[in-house]
Structure formats: structure tokens, C-alpha cells
Amino acid sequence: MSRIGKHPVPVPAGVDVQVKGQDVTAKGKLGSLSLRVIDEIEVTRDGNVITVKPRNESRRARENWATSRTLISNLVKGVSEGYSVNLEINGVGYRAAVQGKELVLALGYSHDVRYAIPEGITIKTDKPTSVSVSGADKQKVGQVAAEIRSFRGPEPYKGKGVKYETEVIVRKEGKKK
Structure with a gap:
């Protein structure tokens, strides 16, 4: 189990995050950024947190689980703080x-x-x-x-x-x- 991937990404106030399928888009005071996550990773938004988990136990899904979580975290932090x-x-x-x-x-x-x-x-x-x-x-x-x-x-x-x-x-x- 990934130690980084299991932590949810908090969404700060003033940041609007849209999750549509595999596309994640964040809009904040510093602009708008988007990211396309690979198909083996499932991204869901529950209120003010974004959770990332693998769809299956394949090697590619486990390899990209924490990477996807970190990229989404960087996206959210980038549009809010820079x-x-x-x-x-x-x-x-x-x-x-x-x-x-x-x-x-x-x-x-x-x-x-x-x-x-x-x-x-x-x-x-x-x-x-x-x-x-x-x-x-x-x-x-x-x-x-x-x-x-x-x-x-x-x-x-x-x-x-x-x-x-x-x-x-x-x-x-x-x-x-």
C-alpha cells in the first residue's frame, strides 16, 4: 500500500476543483491548471478533499498511485499559493x-x-x-x-x-x- 497515495488532498478555500472522469481541473487566484490521470487510477472528490486510489492491483496502477496524488496536490497548491x-x-x-x-x-x-x-x-x-x-x-x-x-x-x-x-x-x- 502506498504511504503517500492513501492521504487525501485537501482543497483550500478559494480553489475550485472539477473532476470529470480522468481529467482534473483546478482554478484559483493564480490561474487555472489541468491534469489527465491515467486510466488505472480513480480520482474522486468528497467535499473539500480529493481521494486517489488504484482501480485494480496491477503494477502500473500501484506505480502511479502516489505520483498521481502528488501531481494533483501540486496542481491545487499551484493555483492557490504558487x-x-x-x-x-x-x-x-x-x-x-x-x-x-x-x-x-x-x-x-x-x-x-x-x-x-x-x-x-x-x-x-x-x-x-x-x-x-x-x-x-x-x-x-x-x-x-x-x-x-x-x-x-x-x-x-x-x-x-x-x-x-x-x-x-x-x-x-x-x-x-
Whole structure:
């Protein structure tokens, strides 16, 4: 029995969740998200909770039981609270700025890196060395943050580059004389 899958997903006030067959749609103050659950999983809504259980004891149903529950939980939390990932930029002359619908990054290359901000994602730069990526879709927020980090990942000798705020860079010792 799945330890995660058996817990019901609470629906907070202000969030409208519709369950029609295998489609789950959540609407809240941050927008609307939908998810299609596989056929082996049964989703039901009882008042302010959503329960997920397998239709049969097949291997695929047991594998996707907790995954489906977590995806629905992320859907509900995303439209009510949203998700946010913070990035830090370290290095002399490295900076970021939002210009219209683009994030412009100066990362030590001969040209500025321009990143088009996707639909449903908000990027803020409070300081030139910090970038905040936020939105309702957890997967999309994480993907955008990973793409921004990939332009110049942190290097282990001086720690220069783009890193997650919570990331710890293991530093290496330089050359010895």
C-alpha cells in the first residue's frame, strides 16, 4: 500500500476543483491548471478533499498511485499559493535585468544572453544579482529556473555563475606552486 497515495488532498478555500472522469481541473487566484490521470487510477472528490486510489492491483496502477496524488496536490497548491525558485548570480560584471518579455543576462560572454519569458511565468530581478522565478505550474517554474542556470552554471574554483539560492557549491583548491 502506498504511504503517500492513501492521504487525501485537501482543497483550500478559494480553489475550485472539477473532476470529470480522468481529467482534473483546478482554478484559483493564480490561474487555472489541468491534469489527465491515467486510466488505472480513480480520482474522486468528497467535499473539500480529493481521494486517489488504484482501480485494480496491477503494477502500473500501484506505480502511479502516489505520483498521481502528488501531481494533483501540486496542481491545487499551484493555483492557490504558487511556486517560486530563487537564483543567485556570482561573478564580476555578471548581472540580470528584465526588459519587457525578456530576461537579459550578462554572464561574461561576448554578448548578452536573452531569454524569452514563457507564458504563465513571472520573473523578477530585485537586485542585479538575484532572479526570482514564480508561477502556478511547479514543473514549468523548475524547468525555467534550470534553463536560466544552464546558461552559466556555477564553477567550483571561484564559485562564479548562476546557482540556486539554496545550492551549496563545493569549492576546489586551486593550483599549488
